[in-house]
Amino acid sequence: MSTLPTLDEEAQNRTAAVIALLAECVTTNERSAVTRVALRAEFLWRCHGCKENHYLSSDTCTCGAKRPAHLPG
Numbered sequence: 001m002s003t004l005p006t007l008d009e010e011a012q013n014r015t016a017a018v019i020a021l022l023a024e025c026v027t028t029n030e031r032s033a034v035t036r037v038a039l040r041a042e043f044l045w046r047c048h049g050c051k052e053n054h055y056l057s058s059d060t061c062t063c064g065a066k067r068p069a070h071l072p073g
């Protein structure tokens with residue numbers, strides 16, 4: 001039995017972390033900094049088509065684009 005989280009759990013953990021960090025942001029600058037870091041760390045994903053940011057817990061963008069396959073979720 002592995003103690004590593006499944007990909008699905010990992011996506012949920014990352015999503016919860018981003019939500020918690022964003023909840024502590026007071027200014028727009030703070031929010032954009034957290035978002036930028038979260039994207040870089042792959043705690044969020046960005047749709048290349050419409051440049052929208054998404055939590056790992058969401059499988060598809062509103063435009064229909066899929067979450068990149070190498071990310072957990």
Ligand SMILES: [Zn+2]
Binds near residue numbers: 050052061062063
């Ligand atoms: Zn999109």
